C-alpha cells in the first residue's frame with residue numbers, strides 16, 4: 001500500500017469534515033463492541049436454556065430482551081454509521097474536486113492540455129481524489145471497529161482455547177500480503193489502461209455528439225468508430241477480467257485457508273465438549289468467535305486492498321495539485337498599453353524535438369494602430385497570437401509590452417488587457433446573453449453592454465428576435481431551466497456571437513481577431529468588417545485574415561511565411577512593391593472576375609528553399625524573401 005500517501009489522505013478527510021469524522025469514529029467504536037457482547041449474551045442464554053426444566057425463566061427472558069436490544073442497536077448504529085460515512089465522503093469529494101479544478105484552472109499555458117500523459121494523470125487524479133480519502137477513512141474506521149471485534153473475540157478464545165489466537169494471527173499474514181499484491185495489480189491496470197479508456201470515451205462522443213453526427217452519417221463512419229469503440233472496450237475489460245481472475249484465485253486460496261483453520265478449531269472444541277471442559281454455549285461462542293475474527297481480519301485486509309488501490313491513484317491527485325506552475329507568472333500587474341507590443345527575435349516550437357514554427361519573428365504592433373497579419377496555412381499566424389496571449393512562452397527572444405518583457409507581468413492581468421476571437425472559438429451551451437457576456441465576466445449582467453457588443457458584431461437583431469430574446473438558451477443538447485429546448489444558430493451566427501464576446505472588452509488594450517470573417521456570408525462579412533473597422537479605429541488590434549480585402553485599411557500589413565516576417569508595410573506600399581502580398585492579393589482578386597487576368601507579380605523562384613532550422617543558436621534570416629506566396633487558401 002502507498003503508506004506515504006495515507007496520512008495525506010486522512011488529513012484531507014479530517015479537514016473536509018471534522019465533526020462527521022469524529023462522530024463516525026465514535027459510532028465505529030460502539031459498533032466494534034457489539035458483536036462480542038451479543039455473542040456472550042447468546043452464550044449465557046444457551047447455557048441457561050441447556051438447564052432444561054430448571055431454567056430460570058426470568059433470567060432467560062432478560063437475556064432474550066438484551067439480545068434483541070443489542071440487535072436493534074446494531075441496526076441503528078450501522079445506519080447512522082453509513083449516513084456519517086456518506087457525509088464525510090461528500091465533503092471529501094467536494095474538497096478534492098474543488099482543489100483539483102482550482103489547480104487545473106491555475107495552469108496558465110496550453111501545453112499540459114495537449115499532453116496525453118497529463119490527460120491520463122488528470123483522469124487518474126479524478127479517480128484517486130474521489131476514492132482515496134473515503135477509502136482510507138473507511139479503512140481506519142473498519143480497522144478500529146474490527147480491531148475491537150477481534151480483541152473481544154480473542155479474549156473469548158483465550159478463555160476457551162488460547163492457541164487458537166496464534167493460529168488466527170498466522171493465517172492473517174498471507175491474507176494481508178495477497179490483498180496488498182491485489183491492490184498493486186488493480187491500480188497498475190487502471191494506470192496502464194487509462195489512455196485506452198480515454199480513447200473509448202472519445203469514440204463514444206463521436207458516435208453520440210451532435211457536432212460529429214453529420215460527418216459520421218454522411219461518410220458512413222458509424223460502423224468504423226463503433227468497431228474501434230468495441231476494441232477499446234474489449235481491451236479495458238480484458239485487462240479488468242485478467243486482474244479480477246487473479247483476485248478470484250487469490251481469494252479462493254484464502255477461503256480454503258479460512259475453512260481449514262475453522263475446521264481445526266471446530267474439531268478441537270468438539271474434543272473439549274467430549275471431555276466435558278466446554279459447554280454447548282461455549283461451543284457456540286467459540287465458533288462465533290473464530291468466524292468473527294476471520295471475517296474481521298478479512299474485512300480489514302480487503303479494505304486495505306481497496307484503500308491501497310486508491311492511494312496509488314491518489315498520488316496522481318497529489319502530484320497534480322502540488323505541481324509547480326507550468327508557465328511562471330510575474331507579479332507586476334500589466335499596465336495600460338501606451339507605445340506598443342513588440343516581438344523581438346521570437347523563436348518557438350511546440351515540442352522540444354519538433355520543427356520551429358516561429359523563426360526569429362521581429363514585429364511591432366504600435367499602440368492605436370490596426371495591424372493585419374497575412375500568410376499561408378501553417379505559416380504560424382495563430383501560433384503568434386497564442387504567444388501574444390501568453391498561452392506559451394517563446395523559446396528564445398522576447399515579447400515586449402511597452403518595452404517590458406510580458407514574462408514580468410501577472411498573466412491574468414495581462415490577459416484582462418486583451419480581447420480575442422480565436423479561429424476555434426467556443427459555443428457555450430448557455431443563454432444568448434451569457435454567450436456574449438462571458439467575454440467580460442464583470443459585466444455579464446449588463447444587458448446594454450452585451451447588446452452593444454452584439455450590435456458591433458452585427459448579431460443584435462438576430463439575438464433580440466429569438467424566442468426569448470437574449471434569454472434564449474443556445475444549445476442543441478440541453479434544455480433551459482424551464483425545460484424548453486435550446487435554439488440552434490448557424491455557423492456564421494455563432495461566429496458573430498464569438499466576435500461580440502471579444503468586443504465585450506471594449507477597452508481592451510489589444511484586440512486580436514483570428515479569422516473573424518471565415519464563416520460569414522459576403523454581406524455579413526462586409527457589415528462585420530465595417531463595424532470592426534469602426535471599432536478598431538484608434539485602438540490597437542491584430543487582425544488575421546485570408547480575405548485580403550478586409551486588411552486594405554490596416555495601418556500595417558505583415559506577411560508571415562514559414563515562421564518569419566518576410567514583408568511589411570501599408571497596402572498601397574506593398575502593392576507598389578509588386579512582391580508577395582501583391583501577388584497574393586491579385587490572385588485572390590482575379591478569382592472574382594469573370595475572366596481571370598494573368599497576375600503580374602513575381603512568381604516563385606524555383607531555387608528558393610525553406611529557411612534552415614537553427615541547431616543551437618537562432619540566427620536572423622539574412623536572405624530576402626524570394627519565394628512568393630502561392631495562392632490564397
Ligand SMILES: Nc1ncnc2c1ncn2[C@@H]1O[C@H](COP(=O)(O)OP(=O)(O)OP(=O)(O)O)[C@@H](O)[C@H]1O
Nearest residue numbers: 114350357375376377378379380381382383384423
Ligand atoms: N498545438 C500544436 N501542437 C503542435 N503543433 C502545432 C500546434 N498548433 C499548430 N501547430 C503547428 O504549427 C504550425 C503553424 O500553425 P498555425 O496554426 O500557427 O498556422 P496558421 O498560420 O495560423 O495557419 P492557418 O492559416 O491554417 O490558420 C503548423 O505546422 C501546425 O501543424
